[in-house]
Amino acid sequence: AGDMAFPIVETTNNGTTADGTSHTVNLPTGIVSGNLLLAMFSLSTPATATWPAGWTELYDTASAGTLMGSGAYRVADGGEGASITVTTSIGGEGSYNTYRISGQHASSAPEVGTSATGSSTTPDPPAVTPTWGSADTLWFAVMHHDFCTVTTAPTNYTNLLAQDGATPVTASARRALAAADENPGGFTVSAADAWVAQTCAVRPAEAGGATTKRLLTLGLGSVVPLWPAWWRYQRQRRRHAHHP
Numbered sequence: 001a002g003d004m005a006f007p008i009v010e011t012t013n014n015g016t017t018a019d020g021t022s023h024t025v026n027l028p029t030g031i032v033s034g035n036l037l038l039a040m041f042s043l044s045t046p047a048t049a050t051w052p053a054g055w056t057e058l059y060d061t062a063s064a065g066t067l068m069g070s071g072a073y074r075v076a077d078g079g080e081g082a083s084i085t086v087t088t089s090i091g092g093e094g095s096y097n098t099y100r101i102s103g104q105h106a107s108s109a110p111e112v113g114t115s116a117t118g119s120s121t122t123p124d125p126p127a128v129t130p131t132w133g134s135a136d137t138l139w140f141a142v143m144h145h146d147f148c149t150v151t152t153a154p155t156n157y158t159n160l161l162a163q164d165g166a167t168p169v170t171a172s173a174r175r176a177l178a179a180a181d182e183n184p185g186g187f188t189v190s191a192a193d194a195w196v197a198q199t200c201a202v203r204p205a206e207a208g209g210a211t212t213k214r215l216l217t218l219g220l221g222s223v224v225p226l227w228p229a230w231w232r233y234q235r236q237r238r239r240h241a242h243h244p
Contacts, residue, residue: 069144
C-alpha cells in the first residue's frame, strides 16, 4: 500500500530550564495514545543528555566546547505524563521545543541526518534521506544556539518555535513535502555563536491500514461467493414470471 496524507502537528510546547543537571521539559497538551511525541533540548555547556525511560534518543551533539543539542521521540501510551526530566552530565541552563504529532507511520521511527555544527549567524541543518523513500513526509529543521534572536527559519519552513534571547536557544520549524530527501536552507540569527543543527523526518501512515485491509477482505469474501446464487435466483424469478 502507498502512503497517505502528511503527518500533522497537533500541539506544541517550548520553554527554558534553570541552571542544573535536572531539566523539566513540558510536553504538549492533549496527548492521545498513539501520538508521536518529539522533543529537542539545548544546554549551555557541552554535556551529554540522558532521556527518561520510554524515550529514544535521535542525536546528542556538542559544538565548539560551549553548547549541546539533543533530540528524542516517544509514541504516547498513556504513561508519558505532562512533562519529562532530561538529565545532563554537566550543569547548565537549558531550553526545549516539544511536538505532538498524529498521522505518523505505526512502525517507522523518525529519522535524522548527521548533526551539523558551527559558529555563525547561519545555522544550517543537514541533508537527510529517510529509508522509506519518497512519501508525504513531515520535515523539521532544528537549531540549538548558544545565545541569539532567531530572524528567520529556513525557506519554506513555517511555524517557528524559539526562545529568543535565552541561553541557550532551541529553534525549530516544519515543512510538509512529498520527497525522498530534503536539505533545508539555513536559519538566520542575530549573533555569531556556537550552534548545532539537525533535520528530522517523520514518515506518514500507510494508506489503508491493517484494519481497513481486513474489512475489505472480509467484505469481498462475504459478497463475491453470494453473487452466482443471487443471479440464478433472479433468472428463475424472471422465467417464472413469463411462464406461470
